[in-house]
Amino acid sequence: MNPQSFLIIDPYIEVGNVIYPSFQLPIQQGTVIGIYTDVTKIHTLMQWFEKQTTTYTLSRESALYERLTVNEYVQFSLKLFMASYSRDNLLKILSLIDQKNVRISKLSNGEKQRLKLLQAYLSEASIQIIEEPFQNLDEFSKQQVLQLLTALDSQQKFIILLSNNLEDLMMSCSDIYRLDTTGLHVLDVKEDNNVQTPPSPEHTPIRLDKIPTKKNDKIILFNPPEIDYIESVEGVVLVYVAGEAYPCTLSLNELEQKLTPFGFFRSHRSYIVNLQKVREIITWTRNSYSLALNSTEKMVVPLSKNKLADLKEILGI
Numbered sequence: 099m100n101p102q103s104f105l106i107i108d109p110y111i112e113v114g115n116v117i118y119p120s121f122q123l124p125i126q127q128g129t130v131i132g133i134y135t136d137v138t139k140i141h142t143l144m145q146w147f148e149k150q151t152t153t154y155t156l157s158r159e160s161a162l163y164e165r166l167t168v169n170e171y172v173q174f175s176l177k178l179f180m181a182s183y184s185r186d187n188l189l190k191i192l193s194l195i196d197q198k199n200v201r202i203s204k205l206s207n208g209e210k211q212r213l214k215l216l217q218a219y220l221s222e223a224s225i226q227i228i229e230e231p232f233q234n235l236d237e238f239s240k241q242q243v244l245q246l247l248t249a250l251d252s253q254q255k256f257i258i259l260l261s262n263n264l265e266d267l268m269m270s271c272s273d274i275y276r277l278d279t280t281g282l283h284v285l286d287v288k289e290d291n292n293v294q295t296p297p298s299p300e301h302t303p304i305r306l307d308k309i310p311t312k313k314n315d316k317i318i319l320f321n322p323p324e325i326d327y328i329e330s331v332e333g334v335v336l337v338y339v340a341g342e343a344y345p346c347t348l349s350l351n352e353l354e355q356k357l358t359p360f361g362f363f364r365s366h367r368s369y370i371v372n373l374q375k376v377r378e379i380i381t382w383t384r385n386s387y388s389l390a391l392n393s394t395e396k397m398v399v400p401l402s403k404n405k406l407a408d409l410k411e412i413l414g415i
Contacts, residue, residue, distance in 0.1 A: 105225065110142045117142065121282040123258070123275070127224065130247055130257040132267030134285065135277035140229060140260045143277075147227040154223035158230040160214055164203040168194050171202060171213060179220040191249055192216060193242050208239025215246045225256045232266040244270055264342075268316050278340040286319035309353070311337050311344035318344060322360035326391055327399050328353055328370040338397070363409060365389055366400045373412070 109120040118139055123131070133143070147155045163171060172185050172192075189195045192212045197205060202213065211231065218226050231247065232240050247270055250257055261267050267274050274285040286308060308319040326338045330350050336343040346353070354364050365371045377392035379401065387401040401409065 107143070108146060110139075110146075116279060118277055118279060119281050121277070123282075125225070125256050127254040127256055128251055129273070130251055130259065130271050132259045132261060132271035132274045133277055133282075134261060134264050134267055134274055136262055139277055140262065143260055144227065144229055150225075152223065153225040153227055154218060154221040155227040156214060156218050156229065156231075158233055162202045162210060162213060165201065167199050167201055168205070168213065169198040172198075172216065175216050175220055179217065179222075181220045183220070188216065188219075191219070191246065193245075206239070208235050208242065211235060211239065212242055212246060215243065215250075219246070219250060219253070223255075225258070226250060227258050227260065229260045230263070230266075231259060232261070232263065232270070240266075240269075265314055268313065276340065283324060288317045288319070309337060309346065309356070310348070311346045313344065320344070322357055322362070322372070323374065325357075325362075325372055326375050326397060327372060328357075328362075329399075330368045341397075363405075363412065365405055365409070366402045369399045371399050379409070 103125045104122040106122045110117040276283045335346045361373045375391045378390040380388040388398045391397040
């Protein structure tokens with residue numbers, strides 16, 4: 099497989115509605131990437147990947163043979179994949195040496211998850227799809243699973259993690275993509291080192307093309323067209339992208355100034371909306387208006403009465 103090849107995923111259309119369009123992933127051996135999306139899309143993607151002959155898929159609902167001991171399950175898996183690994187070495191990789199004679203039914207959730215990853219490790223498939231590898235795990239178990247993913251990575255496999263938990267993907271993936279009804283988008287994620295760039299002595303105006311948001315200790319940068327609207331709630335500014343809220347350290351006034359050239363409008367003292375996403379102006383009463391956004395989430399943001407004339411002028415209506 100060459101580093102420049104792509105995996106092309108078919109679109110999913112249901113009753114005439116595009117749940118997600120066709121998209122492609124650049125394949126590079128020895129990397130772990132994440133796709134962040136909702137449960138329905140994850141389920142559909144898993145069904146698609148399971149039909150491919152070049153991939154190995156590991157569902158979060160994959161069953162283990164609960165009556166077997168860990169030792170017996172490892173031996174069974176070695177025979178199933180006709181692999182020549184040392185059983186003791188595999189137990190070390192799985193961090194399950196002390197549990198080798200324990201029945202699987204007696205293992206903790208974290209121990210079971212590590213054991214599930216065994217067959218992904220033994221599979222010769224160069225593309226591995228793993229659904230929610232960290233779900234319902236404690237921090238110790240997450241670190242153990244992370245070590246296992248590193249072991250898969252060292253086998254020069256291309257690992258795709260599917261999850262609706264962004265924090266899990268940020269700690270385990272080299273690249274993260276967000277999948278929504280408009281397609282696949284690269285998430286620009288950076289470490290927050292609290293490093294401030296000194297102002298330029300010439301005070302040269304800078305055009306900001308990305309909006310910074312924060313999740314845990316990571317900064318996620320969004321292109322303005324990705325943003326649906328921005329809301330301020332009790333002093334906290336939230337940027338909404340595909341139905342998800344991301345905290346932002348910039349004020350609404352700062353965001354309004356930066357985003358107005360990109361077609362954003364201050365519809366209310368607490369809201370800024372992307373006019374490209376507005377589908378309908380709703381009149382509730384003579385003094386009450388809202389803007390319905392063109393999304394599957396049925397988003398509605400308020401429109402102040404004194405902003406209506408400005409909006410009509412912008413839209414030419």
